[in-house]
Amino acid sequence: MFDLSRINDLKKYLVLPLLIAFVTVVLLVFGSSRFTVNSESKIxxxxxGWSVFRGVxxxxxxxxxxxxxxxxxxxETIITVNEITVENTGATLMFLSKLNTVDVYLDDELIYTYGREYLKTGSFVPKKYNIVTLNTRPGVHKLIMVYTFTENNSIRRFMPVFYGQKSDLIKTFYSHHRISIFIGAFLxxxxxxxxxxxxxxLLTRxxxxxILVGAIFANLLGVYIFARNDIFCFIGNREMFFSMVEYTSFYLIPLGFSMLIYSIHSNNIQNKIRVIAAVNIIFPIVIWILHIFNIVHVNHFLNAVGVLDIIEMFIILPSLIKNLVVYRREHADSDVIVGMDAEIYLFIGFIIMMVMSLLEIGTKPSVKVNESVYISHTGLFTTINFLELGMxxxxxxxxxxxxxxxxxxxSANRIKEQLEGLAYTDALTELKNRAALSQFFGSLRGNFGIVSIDLDRLKYVNDNMGHMAGDRMLIIFAHILKKAFGPADIIARTGGDEFIVVFQNSNELLCKKCVDAMSQEIAKYNEMNDEFTLSASVGFAFNHEVKGGRYQDVFYLADQRMYKMKEAHHG
Structure with a gap:
């Protein structure tokens, strides 16, 4: 025999593996060589063949x-020299410069320069994808590239220099970064x-x-992926702005992450998150103050923020585990909480993010060295890194x-409503019961009218025809009340043959119209059925008829008028 409960528990945890498998297939297909443009073979x-001159x-x-x-x-300045063969007009060089100025000479003639204006002021030099068109005749030419570093220990190796037609270089760039573009766009x-x-x-109050914090955090991650993979600086000419976007988004990721956890578990890990959030707010502010006053540039804090993020994750982890245990215990003991274990998925996502961040830090030196070297490589995951996958x-x-x-x-609200319905509903007639009416009176405001109704001859039917016939009589009468008193705010059975109807913000004309409709429905039933004869005694009153307008006094007046009609029926 199969244990159906265990099978259902297993189904709960298949959602994430199936989704991860689907996304992995998408990445495999999207990152395959079939999506690689043919222009990569043309660059x-x-x-x-380079000669490098560094001092002596x-x-x-x-x-x-x-x-x-x-x-x-x-x-410090380093000069690199090489010879290139220009085969046709429109030949172009493309290379990334980061934290350094660059001057390009062709046959000892300066044809391109970048970063000198920042160097003169001693300010931060943003990274830039340099695209240099060689407007020269075909043949062999001398290429000189002069690098001047603007930061101590800014780069360890030279970024590669690519040669080809401008259109082919641009297509290759987008092809090479297609996975990162896909992930960033998705986020x-x-x-x-x-x-x-x-x-x-929000509009529905x-x-x-x-939800808002989750949206901001996802957008922050997407913007960082675009900026980190040079998408912004490649398509725009505001290199300083886009470099600042990259650093700012990276430095705000710990804050966004901690605020997201706080918005989900604001009660259970409140104190820890408050401290962590305060650190994540103060730290970027200090970084930007140092950068603005040109004391320490913004690029020097990358490793510190990465390590800080990992430390914060380890601080939050025990609280998340505790919350998961408490959630599962409440989930198992509650009669209202149903469905799948949502908390486990948040915990799994947190673990994945933490592991991927550790892997990113551990492999960062090799990734930074080689991430741009093989831009014409057609394999999968040419630019994707562990941090992006974790995000x-x-x-x-x-x-x-x-x-x-x-x-x-x-589901919980639906079950709660069903339980409340059982507590506030008359089981036989499915009208509201005395408890529901008392709750309604407790919130009653403004003008209102009360109708007191008594079903005649119920005791006679029970004594002479049996209680089953009496139950049928009550059910039929309740159906008539629902049909006749449709505009009413509540229809309740308060006793064996006693019913109360309440109109809120209504008038005597509507109330009398509903009473007449009830009389017509009763007469129609009596004409078509001979099992028993229906009749009812009715009295109604409005709050303006009694001093103070208390519902108890209004009900008493309506009840007195109902009994006068009942006496007439029995007389």
């Missing part, structure tokens, strides 16, 4: 990617959708701050968490 890195040190006929710069000093689009959901809920899977887990948590809340 080539200028690797070999001269090295000839070397591979530029193999040259180790090591410790560099601010203001930004996801954040826009979640933000739109938050706006909609349901302000869930967790992607964490947001996926957060989405599953929020989706399942919403489903659980909907």
């Amino acid at each position: 080539s890195p200028i690797d070999e 040190d001269v090295q000839r006929d070397i591979n530029l990617g193999d040259y180790f710069i090591g410790d560099s000093k601010q203001g 930004v689009m996801y954040s826009c959708i979640i933000f739109a959901l938050w706006v909609y809920l 349901y302000n869930d701050i967790e 992607l899977f964490f947001i996926m887990c957060h989405f599953i968490y929020y989706f399942m948590n919403s489903v659980n809340h909907i």
Whole structure:
């Protein structure tokens, strides 16, 4: 025999593996060589044959990617020289410069320069994808590139220099970064959708701050991925702005992450998150103050922020484990909480994010050295790194968490309503009962009218025809009341043959119209059925008829009028 409960528990945890498998397949397909543009074969890195002049040190006929710069000093200059063969007009060089100025000479003539204006003021030199068109005749030409470092130990190796047609270089860049573009676009689009959901809920007077924080954090991650992979600086000419976007988004990731955890578990880990959030707010402010006053530039704090983020994750982890245990215990003991374990997915996403961050820090030196060397390589994951994968899977887990948590809340509310319905509903007639009427009277405000109704001859039917016939009589009469008193705010059975109807913000004309409709429905039933004869005694009153307008006094007046009709019926 199969244990169905264990099978159902297993199904709960298949959502994330299936989603990860789907995304992995998408990345495999999207990152395969079938999506690589043919222009990659038309460009080539200028690797070999370089001569490097560094002070009195001269090295000839070397591979530029193999040259180790090591410790560099601010203001130090390195000259690289090579010969290139220009085959046709429109030939172009493309290379990335970062924290250094660069001057390009062709046949000893300066044809391009970048960063000198920043060097003169001693300010931070942003990174830039330099695209230099060689407007010269075909043939062999002497290429000189002069690098001046603006920071101590800014780079360890030279960025590769690529040669080809401008259109081919641009296509190759986008092809090479297609996975990062896909992930960044996914995160930004996801954040826009979640933000739109938050706006909609806000307009419906349901302000869930967790949704807003999740949208901001996903957008922050998407922007960082675009900036880190040079997408912004490649398509725009505001290199300083986009470099600052990269550093700012990276330095704000710990703050966004801690605020997201706080919005989800604001009660259980409040003190820890407050301290962590304060650190994550103060630290970027201090960094920017140092950068603005040109004391220490913003690029020097990358490793410190990365380590700080890991430390904070380890601080939060025990609290998340405790919350998970408490959640599962409450989930098991509650009669209202149903559905899947949403909390487990948030925990899994947190673990994935932490592991991927550790792997990123551990492999960072090799990644930084080689991330741009093989731009024409057509294999999968040419630019993706562990941190990007961690960001992607964490947001996926957060989405599953929020989706399942919403489903659980909907299911819990539905069960709660059903339980409340059982507590406030008359089981036989399915009208509201005395408890529901008392609760309604407790919130009654403004003008109102009360109708007191007594079903005649119920005792006679019970005594002479049996209680089953009496039950049928009550059910039929309740159906008539629902039909006749449709505009009423509540219809309740308060005793064996006693019923109360309440109109809020209504008038005597509507009340009398409903009473007449009830009389017509009763007459119609009596004409078509002969099992028993229905009749009812009715009295109604409004709050303006009694001094003070208390519902108890209004009910007493309506009840007195009902008994006068009942006496007439029995007389």
